[in-house]
Amino acid sequence: MVEKTPLERYMPPRTPSLVGLNRAALGDALRAVGVPERMVKMRVRQLWHWLYVRGTRDFDEMTSVSKDLRTLLARHCTLVRPEVVAEQISQDGTRKWLLRLPGEHVGERPHEVECVYIPETDRGTLCVSSQVGCTLTCSFCHTGTQRLVRNLTPGEIVGQVMVARDRLGDWPHARAAGQGPGTDGGRLVTNVVMMGMGEPLYNFEAVRDALLVVADGDGLGISKRRITLSTSGVVPEISRCGAEIGVMLAVSLHAVRDDLRDVLVPLNRKYPIRALLEACRNYPGLSNARRITFEYVMLKDVNDSPEDAKALVRLLRGIPAKINLIPFNPWPGTRYECSDWDQIEKFSEIVFNAGYASPVRTPRGRDILAACGQLKSASEKLGARERLALRAMAATD
Ligand code: SAH
Ligand code: SF4
Secondary structure, eight states, X not given: OOBOOOOXXXXXXXXXXXXXXXXXXXXXXHHHTTOOHHHHHHHHHXXXXXXXXXXXXXXXXXXXXXXXXXXXXXXXXXXXXXEEEEEEEOTTSOEEEEEEESOOOTTSOOEEEEEEEEEOSSOEEEEOOSEESOSBOOTTOSGGGOOOOEEOOHXXXXXXXXXXXXXXXXXXXXXXXXXXXXXBTTBSOOEEEEOSSSOGGGGHHHHHHHHHHHHOTTTTOOOGGGEEEEXXXXXXXXXXXXXXXXXXXXXXXXXXXXXXXXXXXXXXXXXXXXXXHHHHHTOTTOOSSSOEEEEEEEBTTTTOSHHHHHHHHHHTTTSOEEEEEEEOOOOTTOSOOBOOHHHHHHHHHHHHHTTOOXXXXXXXXXXXXXXXXXXXXXXXXXXXXXXXXXXXXXXXX
């Protein structure tokens, strides 16, 4: 099976949230509540500021907006973000939020996604989800085993950034009040990676609209250079990603031969390695300063030989690239194991000697199941036994 069928079970809430809307959509929302056309542009500017610079959660705080309009807005709209149903903080400072999303039928299990914050000394990276589950079925990925799939709305994607800022006290006024040291001008969330649950290029329009809001310099202001979208290789959407979103690209390569990649990333049967690399070569805006990151998960005795490393280097010749080696994060029931450390080092050395910086991504937040490929909604919760097995695995690797 290459793909599962998405279940579009989203039902918009009766009172829509303004969170995540771009300027055009905010304008429409204002017109819908009766704001006259000549006022729309100015009101959009005000709302934009309160929403994305201030992170306001209450219409009453919008002091530059007339009282009448605030009342009107409060009657017809909300400023609601995805609801945080659980927060876990790892021993290494990584935080994972379980978010519950609206729109489920009565009696249906709630839709949930996870969002992970990874603090480092020089940056703070937020790992954002694009779908509930994933239609793809990569054999080493926990998310790929989840049945339920639906696309997130732009509001739910931008909402993850807003939730992180809320929970971390990462809005300018909160930072001014001294709630926590920042990294970039005091900021805590400095980078965004679309590497949570889901295949972002299978939810292209919503991801595009959301990332353009996140990158807007007059609002959330996370520059496109600090936003990375990771794809398993949806070839027809790659050039659109460069042209219409313009963020940094990461590609989940994981294998250098089609027969193996067909197994690890079944989408390869539709878009094989040659076609994928051709799309990468043509990625708009590619240069030595704007390289594509190739992700390569280290699977013991599967794709981790020195020959694989040499073939990888040959394959990427001519593409401005970075190579990111990811130690496999185990999950209960998986048939894979993480490569031994000295095997990873050997691999990394070959890649390094070929002229690539080859950072090995340190697994973060393993104790709270927040590491790459471990995300899976609690709506498909692990049983206690599985959790114990997992904790044991995490403790021993
Ligand atoms: N769907 C997109 C983005 C989300 S996954 C994609 O596949 O690129 C983010 C990264 O984590 C991808 O490179 C993915 O291949 C990797 N990953 C998935 N499961 C993993 C696991 N169990 N251990 C380590 N990395 C994993
Ligand atoms: Fe989906 Fe990415 Fe996991 Fe593959 S690795 S199943 S594309 S989330």
